[in-house]
Amino acid sequence: MTTSHLNGHVGGAGEGGGGGEDELRGQQHREMAVDCPGELGSRTLPLRRSAQLERIRQHQEDLRRRREEEGRQLDLNASLRLRKLSQNPHIGIDNPTFLLDTHTPQQPPLDIQHTHALLELEELLLSLKQVQGCLSDQQSQNDIELVLALLHKSDFQSALRIHNAVASSMHQPSPPYPHTQQAHQLAMEVQKMVQSSQSKDGLELNSLLSDTHIQALLLAHDGVAEREMQPEPPPPSGETLTQLGGETVKIVRIEKARDIPLGATVRNDMDSVVISRIVRGGAAERSGLLSEGDEILEINGIEIRGKDVNQVFDILADMHGLLTFVLIPSSQNKPPPVKETVIHVKAHFDYDPSDDPYVPCRELGLSFQKGDILHIISQTDPNWWQAYRDGDEENQPLAGLVPGKCFQQQREAMKQTIEEDKEPEKSGKLWCAKKNKRKRKKLLYNAHRNDDYDNEEILTYEEMALYHQPANRKRPIALIGPGSCGQADLRQRLLNSQPERFAGAVPHTTRSRREGELNGRDYHFVSRQTFETELAAGKLIESGEFEKNLYGTSTDSVRQVINTGKICLLCLHTQSLKVLRSSDLKPYIIFIAPPSQERLRALLAKDNKNPKPEELREIIEKAREMEQSCGHLFDAVIVNSDQDKAFSELLRLINKLDTEPQWVPCSWLR
16 A cells, blocks of 8 residues: 555554554654644644645646746737637638638628537638648548548538537527516616606606506515525535445535645545544534545546645645545444543643654644643544644644543553663662761651652553532642752741641651640651551551651641631642642642752852752752652642742642642542
8 A cells, every 4th residue: 555644553553553663763654644733732843744745736837837928828829810800800810712612792790609610610720730730641631530520521610610500509598597587676766766856758758767667566566586596505415325436435515614624634545645633523424424444536527536645735725615426335333322421631742743753644743842732622543643832722723633641651661661672781880979977957758759750651641520619629739840949948938828728737746746736746656566557558648757856747637727717738749649639638738949050059048058050950950850750740840940930830730729620630520
């Protein structure tokens, strides 16, 4: 099969096969969106055209120029001949006696219809003489002489004139077509104009128009004209089956508006042009008349078989209104239409179709970024889903193609395997660590580290649903970020500014209670055995050890704050997110990102800190790593370049939870 665009199979993925990278790399795009807008969204790249299409266009442009030049030359010759005939219609140009053979001096001059007929005949004679001069074969010369002899006969010329006269009369409207359906109204306007006239003609015209019979005649005329002038309704859209050359063909009529693309892709199969994909949102999908696998023979009388998909693109680019397709129906059994349920997913990876060698139709590829919400409206092709980006439905007329979940996992696993194979074998690993001799006064949460995220299956999509938090059950706010980015300061500022609205979770500890401390207010004081039991049961969001004592924050402590109607504020490490998200707490996770290195230095200087350049680079690199590994879990990102602006933005995001529904994992609502 000679193809121009990819069908969407990766190593046979669409047929159940695994395939290899070499096979993947050898495949090219095979599908062309025959009528697709230049963009599918704000981040979709412009359409790319092949060098082959450019060559075709150049060839078509050369043909058009040659035709225009030939047409100008022909028009010049025709106008010269017409000028001579208008001066003396009885005399030909190349044969002065020929046009007189069937006319006597007593005949009237030829009318314009006869002149056109003779001109057409003269064009034919001139062409035959030119052809005769180019032929060297005697038999061909004899054939031309026979044709010329026939054309010179008076009987043939008379028959030609009769034919032209009959053909001309067939195109004349009968009865005459009305010019207006408002004759009575126009007559009344004229009557008003001539009422004050004192001339004889004006008085006579006023008398005629006032006559009841004339008015009744004009009213009858308008009634008939109104029906006659109604535009003929276009042939209805629909489908007709008929026989053509012993083969069943389907004639399909689809009404397509300028603002609604056709929404179909085609591929070449030898000389055939086959419909490869029906795209949601287009006229083809709405009509339900085109099917994947149908072979296109004609579109609006233009033959399609044998054309390249790029030529089909050009043919359909400017076609609007009623499109008539002549098709050979697909031989595959068409399954009954199934109304697919729209699912909503959050993307856990970035996708750019312009960098994807396997996307079946680059024009329809839909770009997105990690964290975008996609509305998946069709999974008919398991490898390439059809989707809209959230918020782009109005600006995106057609659904776009995004990699299916299993397909994306398969090729990412293949990519990782290839990258691992390319890495040189290492005999050992060198580990180095900085020793911090300074005694830290802050609690370090580092004991209960869970690296399950690194070992899970490849992240692709997560099914989401809209959730509006109840007024009496606020979602906890988790602030995530590398050290020295200000998340602790933002949390404390919220707690101090609105203590009636925000609160922190009371942590657990195994150390002894000190004087003035209250159990449940300052800490939950528990035994080491109880702490370790809750840790093993996954009830602690985070935990750590300091001076041989264990500290941690439990899900029960967060739940106690929620039950009071307040918003629980947390500052967490990324390792804590798995436990937090797997609970029933429905957290809202905000990443506090550092600004530029210079701006970060200035902010830390306000706190009397003077970090070294390598320490600043380490903070920014740590933030990049956190976004890379856990960015798909963040609900929002705040760049803390200005503390007041960051605080205002944080408060705005928290307030929005009360007024707008938010996308959350479907698993939270089951």
